[in-house]
Structure formats: C-alpha cells, structure tokens
Amino acid sequence: MLEEVQVGEDVAKLAAASLWPLNDDDVIDTLRMAHRLEQAAAALQARLVQQAVVRKLPARHGHRNTTGWLRSHLLLDPGPARELTERAAVLARHPELEQALLDGRVDTRQAIVIAAASDTVKAELTELGESGPADDGRVTHEATTTLIELADRLPAYQLRRVGERILAHVAPQLAEGADEQALARQEARAHRARAFTLSTPVWPRTRSGSSRE
Template sequence: MLVDVKELSEDTAKLAAAPLWPLSDDDLTDTLRAAHRLTQAAQVLQAQLVRQADARGVPAAQGYRSTARWLRTLLMLDPQPARELAEAATALRRPVIERAVLDGHADLRQAAVIATTVEAIPADLGDFDDIAADEAARIVGQAEQTMIDMADRLPAYQLRRVGERILAHVAPELLERADEAALTRQEARARRRRALTLSLPVDGLVRVSGVLGAEDAATVQAALHPLCRPLPEDDRTAPQRRADALVDVCRLALRTEKLPDDGGEPPQLAVTVAYQPLTRTLGTARTDTGQRLSAATVRRLACDARILPVVLGGNSQVLDTGRARRLATGALRRALHVRDQGCAFPDCDLPPRWTDAHHITAWNDGGETSLDNLVLLCRHHHRLVHEPGAGWQIRLGADRRPDFIPPPLVDPGQRPRRNLCHQRQ
C-alpha cells in the first residue's frame, strides 16, 4: 500500500503542475469535481490509517495524551485540522457512511454530521420501553440512509439542521417523545463542551474561537445586537461591527467596577510605554500580556481606558506609574454625561455608557483632565479622531459644547458640526 500511495502522490503532484489553460469551461468544472472527490478519498484513507494507529495505541506508546496531539506533531498540523482528522477517523467507523464518501455521495464534513446524528438515536429511544432493539436498529439504518440521500443536495450545516429532527422523517410517531429527551441531553452536552480560547498574537491579530450553548449564545447575541447597527458614514463590515461590539461590552464591564478583584486590584490593563523626554511624546508600548502597541493606540488608550500606564525613561527606569487625574471619574464624568448626552461625534446616537472621555488636547501633551478639555466619544469615533491623517478637529464653542471640524475631504468648507441626535434640556 505504501508504494501505491507514494505513486499516487507523485502523479497528483504532476497533475497539479500541469497547465490548465487548454481545458474548456466544461472540462475545468468536471476536473474540479473529480479533484474534490480525489481529496475526499485521500482523506478517507487518512482517517482509516489514524483509526488503525489509534486502535494499536500508537499515539499513547509514543507519549501523546491524545490522537489529535500526535497528529499535530507527526503531520505538522495546526490544532484545528488535527482535531478534525481525529474526529473524521471516529465518524467513518460506520461502513455505510465511509462507503458514501468513497462513492462521492458525501464529503467528510457531511459524514461527521451523519455519524453524530445516527449515533445519538439509540440514546434518544433508550427511555422508551415499548421500542424493541430490532425496531431501534431499523430506525437508525433508515435515518442513516435518509441523510446520505440528502447529502447530495444539502451541505453539512443544513444537513445538521435536518439531523436535529431526523425522526420527523423516519419515525414521526416518536418525534415528540424523543425531542424532549434529546434536547435535555443536548443542553447538558453543550454545557460540558463550552469553551473560549484566545490565540497568541500573529501579525497584530488574536484569533478568538469557541463554542457556547444555545442559551448562552442567545445572551451574547442580545448584548451585542444593540451595538452592531451601522453608524453614520460607517464603512465597517458586519463581522467588524460584531468584533467592536464585543470589545465595547467588555469595556463597559470594566467601567462598572463590579467585576471581581484580580490579584487584589480591580481588573485593569497595564501598558508599559516608552517616553521621549526631549519631545515629550509617547512611543510604542507593551501590554502586560506581551502584545506590542503603536504610539497612536497608546494615545487613544490614555484618554479614558481603565489602564495603569508605566512610563519608562532611559535605561528603562520608571518615571510614572499612573496619575489619578488622567481619568475622568466621579463628578467630572457625570458632568460630561449631562453636557454631551452620549457620543458627541456628529450624528452618533450611542448613549454615555458606551463612551470614553477623550482629551481634546492630549493628556501626555499637557492637556488637563477638565470639563473644557474632554468630550465623550464612542469607541469607533474615538479611534477615528486618533487615526493619523484623519483630519478631524475638536473645539468647544462659545456655549462650551463641542464642535467637530471635518477634514477637507469630508467638507471643503470645514464648517463646524455638532451632534443633533441627543436630546437637550
């Protein structure tokens, strides 16, 4: 078998290097379908090999706690592909499902959905004394074939929805009784499997991934939804708005000061900042998690974030470990709420609880933490006014309310604008 696999690998590599321009449109699409089937068959072979290695105890014998960890080292895989391959090995232990993949009637993701569905049916029926073992086996077999037939039309995510109520298709008389038992087990299983992970930073990005039970996911969606609507002149995508909303919710939780203490202190973000004494400017920074930040981000955080700045001079000596007057708190924050009524940026309707107190003249440039040098801005507009080259200027008018001067690209006349959304007394 090893010789055959190596020959097939070499032949596939030669095909991948061949020019594609001579193919007609029909040949191109047919070849793509054939190549997809080839990859699925190769993955079935991989799954069979993994299952055999697992049965022999190879991963454990080589010192690995799980098959997925063994695969990560053996094949140099990232964690997610390694887990998927290990799960495929389990899913394809049912011969009918494995045959469906090899015959091109299902792919591996569909196979995993089908296997999960049919293997849950005996548990769904186990509490019913009036169902004999042979009848339960018949229902399982019929469900398996029904889902394989549907795999020709439905991708895995839609097939999963069908699988949640497969008894409606193969045993409708049992549906209501089985549903309650299945949902109870599903909720308990979801509770055990809930997880949230944050990856190490790569190119300035941290991947957030995880799974939540349906109830918890509904709670998260309810919290994010009010913050996900597009703002005026908003060019963010929907996923970007959801990401910003998640951070806003966390920032609000930090601002409430109701979170449990962390190491004897309120939760806070510590940022170590390089300081240039000759120019009185902040340089790049590093968070207490080791992530580096640009000077522009530090200046924005320094406005109103719940952070503890640690400013370093030459030879890394500590010059400043935070000044209470930097933050707009207590009576000053309440005065800002009364004056601005929310984000003061023109046409933004976010309320005060979703805002930062932005220093009009930067705090590190000598700007005071006073009512005449502060303005409430939501996170999106706070980031906007700090962006290099954005061109927005802020000043207080004669009535001590903030005016926003747009850049020439927005208004060549640069006429002052105000927020007209918030109610004024």
C-alpha cells in the first residue's frame, strides 16, 4: 500500500512539474512516457476488475452486474463503466494481449481490435471444420501474433482493416474456404429476403361484432 501511495505521489508531482524547460524532443519523449503509463494503468484496471469478478465482489456488494459495481465504486458514467467491464473480459480471454499491453507493445484500443480479429478467425475455422483443435489454435495464435507485431506501426483503425483479412495472410488455403462459406450465407440471406407469404386478409370487426364479408 505504501508503494502504491509513493507511485501515485511521484506521478502527481511529474504531472504538476513545469514543462517549459523541456526541449522539443523531451516533450515528445515525455508524452510517449505518459501514454505508456496510461496504458499500463488501463491494464492494471482490467486485471483488478477481473479479479473482482472472480471473487464475485459485485454480487457480494449487492450489485446485479460488474458495470453497476464499477459505477458505484469509481463514480463512472454508464459508458466508461461498461467499456471497462468489457475490456477486462476481453483481456481475460486473451492473456497474450494482456501481456502485450503490459509490455507496451499495444494500447487498449489495439488490443480490443486484435481480440475481435482473433475471435473472428477462431469462429471461421470452427465453421470450416477442416482442421483439428491444435491446428485451429496454431492459426489463431499466428494471426494474433502477426497483428501484435503490426501494432507498433498501425493505429487501431488500420489494424481493424488488416484483421478483417488476417486469415488470408496466415492461412490462405483456409481463407478461400471461409470466403466461399461467407458468400453462400449471403446468397441464402438474399434468397430468404426475396421470399414472400400470401395470407387471407383479416377484416376489421363492425360495431355489432361481425366481421366484414
């Protein structure tokens, strides 16, 4: 606890320090350091929230869900509380992304984008059903690792675009089959949309209670 207080005091002193003596390079370096601290704090928050979930603290404190518990204890608005809850759940499912966030290799937005791409790859492989669980895990891990490596050059929105086609990069032969299945699903939806149903019209009842003939 004393260490946490000391860290908090050091960060507060740094934030309040005069910045005018810094040269341009120092400003950029310090800005990067502040961003790194922010991401490390976000990772710590997510880990603490997940620990609270494991210990069932929200329910023990009379809350129906984690979001409500966070709103109560941190005085958060609904949106940020929900985002923190979701981020904690995502990082808990993807420990390699949590570690990348702690190491400073990705930021929180990049981590969420990579997690979504990884989940999509896993779902596509499950639908194909052509490889075993070991192969599926290998391909999914390769996709995740590739996106983490790209995170030092691409912001989250560009990573999202790459993630949409990451299966074609790490397993092109499987991506072709996934594309064929996606096209088949689109054609099936279009066919259902063109269908129509004929039914006998229902006339409104008159005041006497009889229907129109």
